[in-house]
Amino acid sequence: MIMNQRYAQSPKEVSGLNTADLRANFLLEDLMQDDQFNFTYSHYDRAIVGSVVPVAGELELPNYENLRAEYFLERRELGIINVGGAGAINIDGTTYEVNKLDAVYAGKGSRKVTFKSVSASEPARFYLYSVPAHKEFPHQLIKKEAALPVTIGSGDTANERTIYKYIHLEGAKSCQLVMGLTILSKGSVWNTMPSHVHDRRMEAYFYFDVPEGQVVFHFMGQPQETRHLVVQNNQAIISPPWSIHSGGGTSNYGFIWSMCGENLVYADMDPVAIKDLR
Ligand SMILES: O=C[C@H](O)[C@@H](O)CC(=O)C(=O)O
Numbered sequence: 001m002i003m004n005q006r007y008a009q010s011p012k013e014v015s016g017l018n019t020a021d022l023r024a025n026f027l028l029e030d031l032m033q034d035d036q037f038n039f040t041y042s043h044y045d046r047a048i049v050g051s052v053v054p055v056a057g058e059l060e061l062p063n064y065e066n067l068r069a070e071y072f073l074e075r076r077e078l079g080i081i082n083v084g085g086a087g088a089i090n091i092d093g094t095t096y097e098v099n100k101l102d103a104v105y106a107g108k109g110s111r112k113v114t115f116k117s118v119s120a121s122e123p124a125r126f127y128l129y130s131v132p133a134h135k136e137f138p139h140q141l142i143k144k145e146a147a148l149p150v151t152i153g154s155g156d157t158a159n160e161r162t163i164y165k166y167i168h169l170e171g172a173k174s175c176q177l178v179m180g181l182t183i184l185s186k187g188s189v190w191n192t193m194p195s196h197v198h199d200r201r202m203e204a205y206f207y208f209d210v211p212e213g214q215v216v217f218h219f220m221g222q223p224q225e226t227r228h229l230v231v232q233n234n235q236a237i238i239s240p241p242w243s244i245h246s247g248g249g250t251s252n253y254g255f256i257w258s259m260c261g262e263n264l265v266y267a268d269m270d271p272v273a274i275k276d277l278r
């Protein structure tokens with residue numbers, strides 16, 4: 001079995017792309033399909049972005065030829081967040097009950113990882129993010145309540161949002177994986193505004209709970225050379241380390257952010273003043 005791949009682009013190359021090419025390189029449209037694993041292997045930091053929605057029964061994390069590994073997590077770690085109904089994840093014999101917005105970390109060396117839903121009529125929707133790892137850290141469940149939410153922004157500038165950090169230097173331990181999610185308050189539409197870059201880490205954004213008929217305009221590119229992609233519910237963006245990653249929605253919504261690279265410090269960002277964006 002072979003995973004889709006996405007290659008890395010330079011800032012200069014991206015500045016010349018049209019809408020279709022931008023979408024083909026940076027937008028993942030096929031996530032959250034029933035009874036399927038959908039993975040994309042990005043050449044930005046070798047991060048893998050994927051999903052699984054178990055409806056008919058329990059599904060086991062498969063292996064892929066791209067990895068040239070005995071099993072998926074032989075040399076990788078995996079962060080998982082459920083954005084659907086109640087579910088369960090089993091890692092090498094330990095079962096975790098994973099409710100909406102709970103997370104699970106599966107460390108390097110986890111051999112058998114399975115996913116299931118409590119109810120087929122309201123299945124769990126697991127978002128998956130995996131990166132290379134050099135050391136084994138214990139698998140663990142991180143409940144939403146334990147993620148120490150912080151509310152930033154304000155209703156006046158339509159960017160009030162609550163950030164939940166699950167896996168990072170001061171949270172659940174990992175080799176290089178950093179992961180959490182952000183919920184926009186009602187009436188707020190702007191995420192990650194003011195924008196930032198972090199040339200030390202790639203990032204992936206997965207948008208969820210975008211109401212029917214609404215979209216998010218996701219902005220990418222170098223701060224003085226921005227482009228946008230229109231993103232639907234349950235689609236993801238691969239964000240190069242040199243790119244901003246901000247979104248303006250036609251309503252409020254939520255998104256999972258996940259990063260990997262040089263360090264595990266959540267706050268390691270280089271801010272860009274709004275007036276300096278082009
Ligand atoms: O590097 C950090 C990530 O871009 C996000 O955590 C930012 C975010 O959730 C937000 O400002 O809304």
Ligand SMILES: [Zn+2]
Nearest residue numbers: 196198203245
């Ligand atoms: Zn970021």
